[in-house]
Structures are given as structure tokens and as C-alpha cells.
Amino acid sequence: KNEVEQSPQNLTAQEGEFITINCSYSVGISALHWLQQHPGGGIVSLFMLSSGKKKHGRLIATINIQEKHSSLHITASHPRDSAVYICAVCRYGGSQGNLIFGKGTKLSVKP
């Protein structure tokens, strides 16, 4: 069983829909990252969380440390949001750069 699990694996939405991507992990962590990867490979860091909730534009990320679960929400989705969204955790006591990644959620937003 992977230490970081994401759901769903694939998600298709209509423009304007509210989207939720989930991440569950099984190890103690010091931080959790949400990343966005576009076709071709480039990864952009969206959020780094250790507790609570963060918001940036139409993106909201929440984390529940007790339940070992995080969610990424996209409000008013747009075709340009189409990408792979990856959850990654930094194991507690590990170095900041040693991340454990989920397999990603492929999001496709149709106009």
C-alpha cells in the first residue's frame, strides 16, 4: 500500500464546477504539498501546509492532521486548470526535500 494515496485518479468536470481532490497518507508528516504538473512535466508548487487551511485565488487546500487527510478544492473551474494534481508529504523527521508523492489526479475541465 502506498504511503500517499490520492483520489480520484482521473476527474472530468465541466467549466464552472466545484472540484475536490483528496489525499490520504499513512506516515507522520511535518508538511504536505499540493503540486500541479502540466503536460510536458513542469511542476508548480501550489501550497505547503502543516495545519488548517490555505487559500490562493480559486484554490483552497485543507489538512486534518489527526485524520491524516488533505483536500484540494478548485472553485469555478476553468479549462486552464486541466493538469495533474499531486499530493506530496514530507515525513516527520525527514529532510525538507525528501518528499513522498502520490500518483496524482488527472483533471480535465471541459468548456
Place this chain on the structure above:
Amino acid sequence: ETGVTQSPTHLIKTRGQQVTLRCSSQSGHNTVSWYQQALGQGPQFIFQYYREEENGRGNFPPRFSGLQFPNYSSELNVNALELDDSALYLCATLTRGRSTDTQYFGPGTRLTVL
């Protein structure tokens, strides 16, 4: 724009050959991590360098080695290439010690081993 660049963008090698991939980051990013991402999978941690020394390693054999230079650039070397080494190789940099810091990823080098 993350300020992290990687070269080359694409590379084709044959089994048994050796390859060197390069990563350059912004000044001040004293920590670099390398990841391997196979098709359809999440990235896997290879190793991390801090102040020019290896500072953590994932489950990769010794034929994967690295260097970090005083100008914050970094190399990933892979010897005796195998078909399964075909992947996207990503580097990510950060400034160690800042609790609010995040990692900045490069665009990746896509390696194909034939």
C-alpha cells in the same frame, strides 16, 4: 517561472551508457533534490544535496550519483543505464531552514533509454 532550469530537456541513450543531467537554481537555494518520475507515476526521491554533500538518499542504487557546486548548480549522473531508467528526471531546490519555504521544481529532463 521558478528560477530553476534543467538541461538537456530531452535525451536518448542506449543501455549501458552513462548520462549527466544538470540543474541550475536561484542563488540562495542551498538544497537540491532529484526525483525520478516514471510514466504515469508520482516522482520518487533519488537523493538530496546540501552544501555540496549528499544529505539523504532514496531507494536507488549507487550507479545514481550526484554533485552540487558552490554556485548552487547540480548534476545527476547515472552509470550503466538500464531500460527502466527511462523517465522524467526532476530537480527541486529550496532554502533549507526556512519553515515557510517551498520547493521550486525545474521543468525536467526526459530520458529515454533504448
